[in-house]
Amino acid sequence: MPNSFVIGILKPRQFIPLLIIAVGIVAYHNSFTVPFLFDDSHAIEENPTIRHLWPIRTVLSPPAANSFVGGRPVLNLSLALCYASGGLGVWWYHAFNLVIHLLAGLTLYGIVRRTLLRPGFSERFGASAEWIALAVALIWTVHPLQTEAVTYIYQRTESLMGLFYLLTLYWFICGADCSGSAGASPSRSLGWFSISVAACFLGMASKEVMVTAPVMVLLYDRTFVSGSFREAWHQHWRLYLGLAGSWLWLGCLMVGLHARGIGFGRGVTWWGYAPAECRVIVRYLRLAVWPTRLTLDYGTYMPTSLLTVAPCALILAVVAAGVLVALKRHPALGFLGAWFFVILAPTSSVVPIVDSPMAEHRLYLSLAAVAALAVVGAVAIGRRLFRKRQREILGCVTGGFVVLLLTSLTVQRNQVYNSAVSIWQDAVEKCPGNFRAHYNLGAALLQTRNLPNAIEQLEQSLRIKPDFSDAHNSLGIALEQTGRVQEAIGHFERALQIKPRLADAHNNLGIALMNQGRLQEAIGHYEQALRVQPDYAKAQCNWANGLFRAGNAQEAIGHYEQAIRMAPNFAEAHYNLALALEKTGRVQEAIQHYELALRIRPDFVQAQDALARVRAVQ
Numbered sequence: 001m002p003n004s005f006v007i008g009i010l011k012p013r014q015f016i017p018l019l020i021i022a023v024g025i026v027a028y029h030n031s032f033t034v035p036f037l038f039d040d041s042h043a044i045e046e047n048p049t050i051r052h053l054w055p056i057r058t059v060l061s062p063p064a065a066n067s068f069v070g071g072r073p074v075l076n077l078s079l080a081l082c083y084a085s086g087g088l089g090v091w092w093y094h095a096f097n098l099v100i101h102l103l104a105g106l107t108l109y110g111i112v113r114r115t116l117l118r119p120g121f122s123e124r125f126g127a128s129a130e131w132i133a134l135a136v137a138l139i140w141t142v143h144p145l146q147t148e149a150v151t152y153i154y155q156r157t158e159s160l161m162g163l164f165y166l167l168t169l170y171w172f173i174c175g176a177d178c179s180g181s182a183g184a185s186p187s188r189s190l191g192w193f194s195i196s197v198a199a200c201f202l203g204m205a206s207k208e209v210m211v212t213a214p215v216m217v218l219l220y221d222r223t224f225v226s227g228s229f230r231e232a233w234h235q236h237w238r239l240y241l242g243l244a245g246s247w248l249w250l251g252c253l254m255v256g257l258h259a260r261g262i263g264f265g266r267g268v269t270w271w272g273y274a275p276a277e278c279r280v281i282v283r284y285l286r287l288a289v290w291p292t293r294l295t296l297d298y299g300t301y302m303p304t305s306l307l308t309v310a311p312c313a314l315i316l317a318v319v320a321a322g323v324l325v326a327l328k329r330h331p332a333l334g335f336l337g338a339w340f341f342v343i344l345a346p347t348s349s350v351v352p353i354v355d356s357p358m359a360e361h362r363l364y365l366s367l368a369a370v371a372a373l374a375v376v377g378a379v380a381i382g383r384r385l386f387r388k389r390q391r392e393i394l395g396c397v398t399g400g401f402v403v404l405l406l407t408s409l410t411v412q413r414n415q416v417y418n419s420a421v422s423i424w425q426d427a428v429e430k431c432p433g434n435f436r437a438h439y440n441l442g443a444a445l446l447q448t449r450n451l452p453n454a455i456e457q458l459e460q461s462l463r464i465k466p467d468f469s470d471a472h473n474s475l476g477i478a479l480e481q482t483g484r485v486q487e488a489i490g491h492f493e494r495a496l497q498i499k500p501r502l503a504d505a506h507n508n509l510g511i512a513l514m515n516q517g518r519l520q521e522a523i524g525h526y527e528q529a530l531r532v533q534p535d536y537a538k539a540q541c542n543w544a545n546g547l548f549r550a551g552n553a554q555e556a557i558g559h560y561e562q563a564i565r566m567a568p569n570f571a572e573a574h575y576n577l578a579l580a581l582e583k584t585g586r587v588q589e590a591i592q593h594y595e596l597a598l599r600i601r602p603d604f605v606q607a608q609d610a611l612a613r614v615r616a617v618q
Helices: 012-027 040-045 073-086 090-116 122-142 144-150 153-180 186-204 208-225 229-254 270-289 306-329 331-344 367-385 388-416 420-430 435-447 451-464 469-481 485-498 503-515 519-532 537-549 553-566 571-583 587-600 605-617
Strands: none
Touching: 012 090, 012 122, 012 388, 040 073, 040 153, 073 090, 073 153, 090 122, 090 144, 090 153, 122 144, 122 367, 122 388, 144 153, 144 388, 153 186, 153 208, 153 229, 186 208, 186 229, 208 229, 208 331, 270 306, 270 331, 270 367, 306 331, 331 367, 367 388, 388 420, 420 435, 435 451, 435 469, 451 469, 469 485, 469 503, 485 503, 503 519, 503 537, 519 537, 537 553, 537 571, 553 571, 571 587, 571 605, 587 605
16 A cells, blocks of 8 residues: 555545545446436335425324335435425435445545554554555445445435444544543543444434444444453443444334335245355355446345255355454454444344345445455555555555446446336346346336337246236236237236235226226226325326216316325326316316426426417417
């Protein structure tokens, strides 16, 4: 790593934070136009609790029924801030995600630097602490594995939790440094410990993986500060009581959450799930070192025989044994190993996550251990093989090359995220047996009106998983739009046989029936959709459409107005309400709603024509 070779020209403490920020912006400069994907629709587009910042209690109390933000009030608040800044424009959401990630990178830099300057390490690494910490932070920040947690908006859950996790540790280190300094004020270290506890509470309210943070703070204390668990407790027991209190807070937040697809009782045992996760963790290790064939969706849990996973289980057993030995003999090395495995433990151990047993965003924090081990290991090897000046030059060249390579891979990965079609096409190519990837690609193609290819992908999804209700529902939409209405009705009905409370299928079946003139049956399905999902504005609007077609314009007006109360920016509801108002002679009110529809959607041709027609006859 460079030292005297560069230090005469540059002042590290001044330029390093700016360098981390600049390189991070370069890596993610092409992520700001990536559209809402996958779970973004539920967490953002269909989330009414982020529409207003006041009353704040609503924002901080997302309903448990929304499993994407339920029990995560800090996440919901961050989404509400983005909505307040730019509505549903994606730029603000991506900017916020990148700010979180850059702050996390800066915090990681601070943690590594302060650790290397502690007694026992400053003698070996003190002169190079700034540069080692910079290399670790840069590699972690621009590594392409991080794209899922940064570019995919909803996975802010991981990066936001990760930021608070790192801040919890960093502020503990600041407090420990203060208490260990001669003449330091006890109140100053107490202040650092207090905000460390506060960060831990905020992390618990962002994502549940934060549950491991108190454990890792204690292990850091034992390894780098106090020297033993007994001494760590003796010196900082008040801090640990505060950190442990965050577990109670997390327990309260998780009450009533049953829809995350996590836990037992879903047909998967812990002894069946754990062997499969051995293969997943080994794959995580490979991706951390060699990040190729990344994908947004690796598929759902598949039963795995012990014989199949035996090689991975053996590798994992050897690595885990090495970590346990290192914790005793080489505590700093053991801490890095523990960091990797302990943070992954809640999502990659024995508790089944059936819908998503593997996901790249889960490596967000664990990757820091791999980066630190790689950089410190390279420094140690360099000191054995090269002279000081050679080490400095070689460190600059090698480090710069690695960061440049990882940055270019991240930029390329962000390009794949540029549209829903491209990201799901990528997932299908890399995981052709993933029914969910085929379904999402089909749904994305359906949005772009590429109906033949959409139908092909949705049918492929159903060949892999015939009882997939969402695929039947989307296939029904595609078939109806190609004129194959009777086939579409069959798929909507099949979706409802599999999942009777699927509101979208009720709504879509209602549309198909209404187009066949079966108005009463259609209205019955709209009513069913609203029983399942009372704030379903589209179903409310379609119910009104059915009443309007049946000649009951006056009653339809009430349903249109209800749909607009549910979704004030629903342009079609304003347009249809205007038609009904015009039908009942309320022309001035109709003009107002035509204008509102055009204000929401300036390219709404039917509203333009209707408004021009009404004004022409006035």
